[in-house]
Amino acid sequence: MTTHFITAEIDLEETPAELLKAIETELNKQGEPLRWAITSVDVDEQKATVEAVVTKSAEC
Incomplete structure (x- = not known):
């Protein structure tokens, strides 16, 4: 298992629940x-x- 630092751009949503x-x-x-x-x-x-x-298994 390995760990990775990632950055993602997410579209803002109408409500906090939808954003989550x-x-x-x-x-x-x-x-x-x-x-x-x-x-x-x-x-x-x-x-x-x-x-x-995030963590990824070795098979990925």
């Missing part, structure tokens, strides 16, 4: 999230930047 689901869905594509944080928000582009640490 969008973040979790995107991070799960990269591995199993250990921790993550929204590090910036671009209001004009309606994007949030998320930085995360």
